[in-house]
Structures are given as structure tokens and as C-alpha cells.
Amino acid sequence: MDYDHLQISIYSDDASRKKRCSEKMEEMKNTQFSSTQDAASPLLHKELVGEKNVVIFELYDAVEKGDVDNFVDVLGKELAKRKVPLSDIFDQVTGAGDSLLHVAAYFGSEEIAELICCHFPELLIKRNVRGDTALHVAVSSKNLTTVKLILSQYAIEKSKHDCLKDKEITREKNKYENTPLHEAVYSGDVGVVKKILKADKDVVHCLNKSSRSPLFLSVMSPNVKILNLLLQIPFPADQPLPQCFGNSPLHAAILERNPGLIRKILGKREELIYLRDEEGGTPFHYAAYTGYVKGFRILLQNSSEKSNQSLLERNKKGNFPIHLACKRGHVEVVEEFLLHELPTNPYDLLNRKGQNILHIAAKNGKTKVVQHLLRNQKIDQRAINHRDNDGNTPLHLASINLFPRVLYFIAQDERINVNITNNDDLTARDIIDLEFDTQKTVRKFLANMVLVKARVPLKLNRMLHFQRQQSPKRNLHLKDPNTFLVAAALIVTVTFTAFLTVPGGVYSSDDPNPENRGMAVLAHKTLFWFFCIYNTISMLSSTAACALMLVAQTFDSELTHKATFFATACLFISFSFLPSVFLGAVTLVLVTNYSLKLVLVFITLVGTLFLTFCLYGFYLLTFHPIQGPVLWILIALLNYVNKPEDSSYQKAIKDKDKFV
Incomplete structure (x- = not known):
């Protein structure tokens, strides 16, 4: 038998001892037992981990101590006592489903792990109940020498055994779909990370169950050296800039609100600013959505030409980063965006519904953003009176979603055209009038008073008028008359x-x-x-x-x-x-x-x-009717921030075809 591969020994240079232990193992493997004894064995192999017998305590204890001679002696005694094939003993697992190789990897018993790998290489890809291989366990335990041993033994044994040929031990995933490199990043051990990258550098882009790659997770690692290592790995040749959330450390740095890491990542890999997540979001989308104005500013300062290109890109829903900032009410991000010199007017940035940034802020009830936009010189009369694909102006959208404060500020602007109707030939006040047909609430009343004060006319379309006549009315009632x-x-x-x-x-x-x-x-x-x-x-x-x-x-x-x-x-x-x-x-x-x-x-x-x-x-x-200071006081006191659940106008639009 060729024992040249046994020269990989980690802790001992005693080749004769390794040879002696290996010969004993080979002898035990070749030991034959009668069929009667074999049939009566209580250690018959079962396929499911949960049905296998628990590993013998004496063997577990021998592996923990790490003495390879003692391990072989205990193994021989158990074999003679139980009179079963050696493979049956190595089929045994702990309550957590760990094989003896898992146990050796956990305790860092390199010589025992080496012996097991040589004689039972199939255990290299055996999994415990968490789906971990022995390499996962060695990585999590930060046993660098065991990691080296397992990787080396796998490289040697792979070509010799069919069960290993179609496997890549560095790509094996546990139940959380973490590769060994994921676990290495979690552990924060630079040496282990280096060793895995040396064996397989492209594993840096593999995604786990949470769609996170090791590159993404490295941003959250306490050891910055790991991030530096992974940033040096180029993307695969067939996927230079993968549109995958898990591959973008820049997204992670923004979520972590870490300006130092953002600058470091951009300094090493400036092209990462183009990466998108699964929803098509760029780093700008992330900074705008989370309201991280400092990170947004760093991205803008990175490179004017490249930043503008990424800044003016839509996500899969058709929204620009500025749309997300308006939707979430992040005034500082909106201000930073408007201060930046852009090759286009912010008014021209429309989503797929044809809505500009004032539309977005108005329909989501973001009063502070609306006020800021109305004061900004880049938002002119065209933007304020712009009609989206449904013909709705920002005033219409604020009426549909019943935001009295937003209506108040837009309606007070001298540039507003209150006579504009949407595709249903409705003014903003018509929409409120439709809402009154279902139930008269204070919110609707205040919205209507704002539009009355602004002299928004009523031009109710006959078809929708007919529809509202058909809709049932709800009388004034108390929610809890007993109270x-x-x-x-x-x-x-x-x-x-x-x-x-x-x-x-x-x-x-x-x-x-x-x-x-x-x-x-x-x-x-x-x-x-x-x-x-x-x-x-x-x-x-x-x-x-x-x-x-x-x-x-x-x-x-x-x-x-x-x-x-x-x-x-x-x-x-x-x-x-x-x-x-x-x-x-x-x-x-x-x-x-x-x-x-x-x-x-x-x-x-x-x-x-x-x-x-x-x-x-x-x-x-x-x-x-109320107007003037009293109206404003009531609007300020009753600050509605959420959209109403019962918008009768939206229901009327959906049912319109039934009456045609």
C-alpha cells in the first residue's frame, strides 16, 4: 500500500508511528466476521442519521484526547468486542449527527483526522444534523491545521473515489446554505479564510440561504483584514458585475452605516458602485431608502461621472433613488440630491407611473419633503402641475390618500392650477366628494375644507356620479355606544x-x-x-x-x-x-x-x-365651513401620516367598467 500521502503530518514527524497506525487500521478493515455474527450485530448500518447508533463513548473520549495510538488501540478493542465491520463503527454518530471525523475536526485532533480521512474518505462529505461537513466544523472551531489537513486530504482522495468526484468540498453547504468560507468569515479567523481562498477563490461569491455572500458578510466582520482579502478577489470572468445582493459589500456597508468602510471599499473597488441587489437597487437606492445622508454624500463624492450614472438608474419597480427618499420622508437625502449638479432636471425623473418626486412625496403624506420641494427652485410650475399616467397631479394624489397637511401646503402655492382634472375628469375636490359618500370622517372633512379654501372647483363626472349613487351609504354611528x-x-x-x-x-x-x-x-x-x-x-x-x-x-x-x-x-x-x-x-x-x-x-x-x-x-x-388659523390648528393637531384603508375612489376606478 502507498503511504506517501501520510507525509502531510501536522504535529508529528514520526512517520513510522503513522505507518504503524495505518497498518493496524488496514488490518482491522480486512477483519472478517461470520454472517451470523454480522446479522446479529446491533450496529447494522441505517441510512437516516437519526436511526444510527450513537458513537461509542470510549472512541469519542480517545478522539478528544488526540492520541492516535490510543485511538487505534480503543478502536481495536471495540472491534473485537462487538465483532462488526470497521465501517459500521465509523457509521456511528453523536446525538448531533457528528461522525468521528467531525469530532476530530472540532477538537483539533489532526493525526486522528488524518488517519480517518485516509481510510474512510467518504466521511469528508458526511453531514451532521446542521448539514455541516467536517470542514465546516474545523472552520467554525478555528482549527487552521485541521482545515489544511482536510483540504489536502480531499485533494488527494478526490480522484480515487467516485463519491467525491462530483463534489467540491469548499462549495458544500449546510442547512443554512453556508459554505465553509461563510463560516470562516463569521469566525473572524484570517488564517482560515486565506487557506480556503487558496483552495477556491470563487467561493467568495456563493450565496447562503439569506442571499448573503462571504464578501457581503465580511463588512460585518470585526476583522477588517478579512474584507481586504475578499475585496482582492475578482468577479468570475463570465459574471464581471453580478446583479446579486449577496455580492455587494457596499450595500452592506451602507446598511451598517459605516462611512469608513464605504470609503475603503470605494477606494479599492470603485466599480462596486454599479452593483445592484435582487430588486435592482444600487448603493444609492439603499442610502436613500434608509435615509443615510452621510453615506449618500460619500457616494456622490466618489466620482462625479460614475456617481451620476448610478444615481440616475431605476430599480426593478422603476424608481430612482430620489423617489425612495421622498417615499420614506428623508428630507436631508432629498436636499443633498437637489444640491448635486445633475445632467437633468429632477422634475424629469419619472417612475413607471409617470410620477415625479413631488407626486411620490404627496401620495405618501411626507409633509416636510413636500415643503422642501415647493421651496426649491428646481421644482417649477410644470413639476407642481405635472399629470402622471392616470392624469393625477400631486394635489390629486394627496386627495386620494387623504393627507390634509400635504393638501394645505400644495394648495397654498401660487403656482398650483386647481382646475386640472385627471383621466376620469375629476378635480382634487371631486375625489374628496366621492369619499364623503362612504363615510363622513374628520380627516375627509379637513381635506375638503383645505380644497374649499383654495377654491378648487367641483366637476364631478356623470359616470362616477352614477356609481356613487349606487354605492351604499353609511349613517353616522358610534363604534361603541355602550362606552x-x-x-x-x-x-x-x-x-x-x-x-x-x-x-x-x-x-x-x-x-x-x-x-x-x-x-x-x-x-x-x-x-x-x-x-x-x-x-x-x-x-x-x-x-x-x-x-x-x-x-x-x-x-x-x-x-x-x-x-x-x-x-x-x-x-x-x-x-x-x-x-x-x-x-x-x-x-x-x-x-x-x-x-x-x-x-x-x-x-x-x-x-x-x-x-x-x-x-x-x-x-x-x-x-x-372652517378656514384660516382654526383650520391650520386642527390640521396640525390631527396629523395623519398613514394612508386610509377605505379609499372609495380607488374602488370606483376598478369598478368603472361595470357601468359602461
């Missing part, structure tokens, strides 16, 4: 109790004056009269609200609508008188404690003013 009833009943209870325990108390039954017995002590005070009157009004109003809500839950929908409206008004009246009741009681009982009385009076007045504002707002929302 309303509880609130009203609580006020009734409190105000009724206030009469029984009036401020100042009552004369006792033992009072010398029979006429005073049981009467209020402070009944002669003028404030006591106000206390009683306001308390009575509050109690009767809340009682009426309770009665009306009972009616609303009992009779038909038309009566329910009216009863709910009047019950709400009664409850507001009750609320409005409660502060006066409290203030009167405080003044009566604290007439001598001026400091405390002053503080309580001040707090009560502030609360009353706030309640008055709420009541006034309710009145305006219900009975009267």
Missing part, C-alpha cells in the same frame, strides 16, 4: 350626588331653628345658585343623552342617526357646564384660602378654554 352610555350615566351619578353633598354641607337635625334643619348652609350665597343651576343643566343633559342613546339602539336606522347626533350634542352640553359647577363649589368652600383658590380657578379656566375650543371645533366640523 357612550357609561360616560353619560357617570355624569348623571356625579351631578346627582353633588346635590346630596352640597358645598358647605347642610344644617343638622338638631339645629335650634326648625326652618334650617336639612337646608344647605351656603344657600344664601349667590354662587350657590349658579352651582345648583349649572349642576342641574349638566345632570339633565347627560340624562337626555342616556335616553337618546337607548332610543338609538332600539329603533330604525334613520331615527338612530338623529338620536345619536342629538345625544352627542347633549353630552357636550353636559361636559361644558361641569367646569362651572366645579369652579362654583371651589369658590364657595375656599373663600378664605385665596392662594389655593387662585390655583384651582386658574386650572379650571384653562380646562374650560380647552373644552370650549373642542366644542367650537365640533360646531365648526358639524355646522360651519
Whole structure:
């Protein structure tokens, strides 16, 4: 037998010992047992890892200690004891599915690993329950000499065994689809990384289950030397700039918000700025989407000509990087983009729907971006009134998605043309009018008031008018009438109790004056009269609200609508008188404690003013158009940032063909 390959020994130069151990292994392999004994063996081979017998403890212990002579002796004793073929013993695995070669790789027992590789090379590609080969285990354990040994033995044994011919040990993947190089990058061992790259440099571009390559992961490694090593590996000749997320360390550096690494990567591999992810996103798309303005600025400063080319590229959805910044509301990135000298006007950057950057910001409710764009000189009248493929201007899109603040700022711009209609012959106000047909909400009301203030006309298309006549209307209703009833009943209870325990108390039954017995002590005070009157009004109003809500839950929908409206008004009246009741009681009982009385009076007045504002707002929302400062205050307080879920206009567009 040729033992020349045994000269790869790592820790020992004792060739005779290696030869002796190898001869013993060969002798044990050739040991024959009777068929009866073989059939009765409890170690019969099974295909599934979970069904195999667990590796013998004595062998595991011998591998852990790393003494190859002791390992061979223990192996011989177990073979004689169990009387099974040697291959059956090496088929045994631990509870984690590790073979004896996995165990040797984990503990760094190089001589034992070398012996196993020579006599059972098929274990080189055997996997544990995680799908790891022995090379994965050696790499994760940072056992460099074991890694060298396994790679060398594989190169020797590959041509001799059919089971290895179609395999590349450096490309074998575990259940997470990590190659050994992935695990080496995770471990942060530069020496192990170098050894694997020497055996197979192109593995640097292999993707794991998360679509990450070792090159991508190297950005997140604590050892910068690994990144420097992997950046030196060129892309395959047939794939010079692969459009693959896992291959772009520049994307990873942007996600990590690491300006130093961004500069380092661009300094070594400037062409990486052209790499795209699986969605066609360039590094500019990543910086714009995440709002990483510093990284965006570094990319712009990299190279004017190359940056412009990458900056003005769409992703698979047809969006430029600036579109993503507007969509996410990253004002600083938008500002940086507009300050950059571009060969084209930002207004001309349209997505596949024909929408410019103001369209994107308006339909996503990004008020700060809208304000910034309206102030920018590069955004002219054409951009503000530009119609997309559906004929919608930014004002239309803000109406469709019901963003009152965005509508307010766009409608106040003197360059806006409020008469523009979309492909359905609708103005922005027509769209809000359609929305009112499903349900009247404060959000829709504010949006409509903004457009009324801006004098946006109504030009409702007859076909869509017919459609909205067919759509069912939803009457005013309370989401939880029981809560309303509880609130009203609580006020009734409190105000009724206030009469029984009036401020100042009552004369006792033992009072010398029979006429005073049981009467209020402070009944002669003028404030006591106000206390009683306001308390009575509050109690009767809340009682009426309770009665009306009972009616609303009992009779038909038309009566329910009216009863709910009047019950709400009664409850507001009750609320409005409660502060006066409290203030009167405080003044009566604290007439001598001026400091405390002053503080309580001040707090009560502030609360009353706030309640008055709420009541006034309710009145305006219900009975009267609102404009000016009041409208802006309400818009600012009710800052809607998310798109509504029930846009009737969108549904009307989809169903339009049914009525043609």
C-alpha cells in the first residue's frame, strides 16, 4: 500500500508511528466476521442519521484526547468486542449527527483526522444534523491545521473515489446554505479564510440561504483584514458585475452605516458602485431608502461621472433613488440630491407611473419633503402641475390618500392650477366628494375644507356620479355606544350626588331653628345658585343623552342617526357646564384660602378654554365651513401620516367598467 500521502503530518514527524497506525487500521478493515455474527450485530448500518447508533463513548473520549495510538488501540478493542465491520463503527454518530471525523475536526485532533480521512474518505462529505461537513466544523472551531489537513486530504482522495468526484468540498453547504468560507468569515479567523481562498477563490461569491455572500458578510466582520482579502478577489470572468445582493459589500456597508468602510471599499473597488441587489437597487437606492445622508454624500463624492450614472438608474419597480427618499420622508437625502449638479432636471425623473418626486412625496403624506420641494427652485410650475399616467397631479394624489397637511401646503402655492382634472375628469375636490359618500370622517372633512379654501372647483363626472349613487351609504354611528352610555350615566351619578353633598354641607337635625334643619348652609350665597343651576343643566343633559342613546339602539336606522347626533350634542352640553359647577363649589368652600383658590380657578379656566375650543371645533366640523388659523390648528393637531384603508375612489376606478 502507498503511504506517501501520510507525509502531510501536522504535529508529528514520526512517520513510522503513522505507518504503524495505518497498518493496524488496514488490518482491522480486512477483519472478517461470520454472517451470523454480522446479522446479529446491533450496529447494522441505517441510512437516516437519526436511526444510527450513537458513537461509542470510549472512541469519542480517545478522539478528544488526540492520541492516535490510543485511538487505534480503543478502536481495536471495540472491534473485537462487538465483532462488526470497521465501517459500521465509523457509521456511528453523536446525538448531533457528528461522525468521528467531525469530532476530530472540532477538537483539533489532526493525526486522528488524518488517519480517518485516509481510510474512510467518504466521511469528508458526511453531514451532521446542521448539514455541516467536517470542514465546516474545523472552520467554525478555528482549527487552521485541521482545515489544511482536510483540504489536502480531499485533494488527494478526490480522484480515487467516485463519491467525491462530483463534489467540491469548499462549495458544500449546510442547512443554512453556508459554505465553509461563510463560516470562516463569521469566525473572524484570517488564517482560515486565506487557506480556503487558496483552495477556491470563487467561493467568495456563493450565496447562503439569506442571499448573503462571504464578501457581503465580511463588512460585518470585526476583522477588517478579512474584507481586504475578499475585496482582492475578482468577479468570475463570465459574471464581471453580478446583479446579486449577496455580492455587494457596499450595500452592506451602507446598511451598517459605516462611512469608513464605504470609503475603503470605494477606494479599492470603485466599480462596486454599479452593483445592484435582487430588486435592482444600487448603493444609492439603499442610502436613500434608509435615509443615510452621510453615506449618500460619500457616494456622490466618489466620482462625479460614475456617481451620476448610478444615481440616475431605476430599480426593478422603476424608481430612482430620489423617489425612495421622498417615499420614506428623508428630507436631508432629498436636499443633498437637489444640491448635486445633475445632467437633468429632477422634475424629469419619472417612475413607471409617470410620477415625479413631488407626486411620490404627496401620495405618501411626507409633509416636510413636500415643503422642501415647493421651496426649491428646481421644482417649477410644470413639476407642481405635472399629470402622471392616470392624469393625477400631486394635489390629486394627496386627495386620494387623504393627507390634509400635504393638501394645505400644495394648495397654498401660487403656482398650483386647481382646475386640472385627471383621466376620469375629476378635480382634487371631486375625489374628496366621492369619499364623503362612504363615510363622513374628520380627516375627509379637513381635506375638503383645505380644497374649499383654495377654491378648487367641483366637476364631478356623470359616470362616477352614477356609481356613487349606487354605492351604499353609511349613517353616522358610534363604534361603541355602550362606552357612550357609561360616560353619560357617570355624569348623571356625579351631578346627582353633588346635590346630596352640597358645598358647605347642610344644617343638622338638631339645629335650634326648625326652618334650617336639612337646608344647605351656603344657600344664601349667590354662587350657590349658579352651582345648583349649572349642576342641574349638566345632570339633565347627560340624562337626555342616556335616553337618546337607548332610543338609538332600539329603533330604525334613520331615527338612530338623529338620536345619536342629538345625544352627542347633549353630552357636550353636559361636559361644558361641569367646569362651572366645579369652579362654583371651589369658590364657595375656599373663600378664605385665596392662594389655593387662585390655583384651582386658574386650572379650571384653562380646562374650560380647552373644552370650549373642542366644542367650537365640533360646531365648526358639524355646522360651519372652517378656514384660516382654526383650520391650520386642527390640521396640525390631527396629523395623519398613514394612508386610509377605505379609499372609495380607488374602488370606483376598478369598478368603472361595470357601468359602461
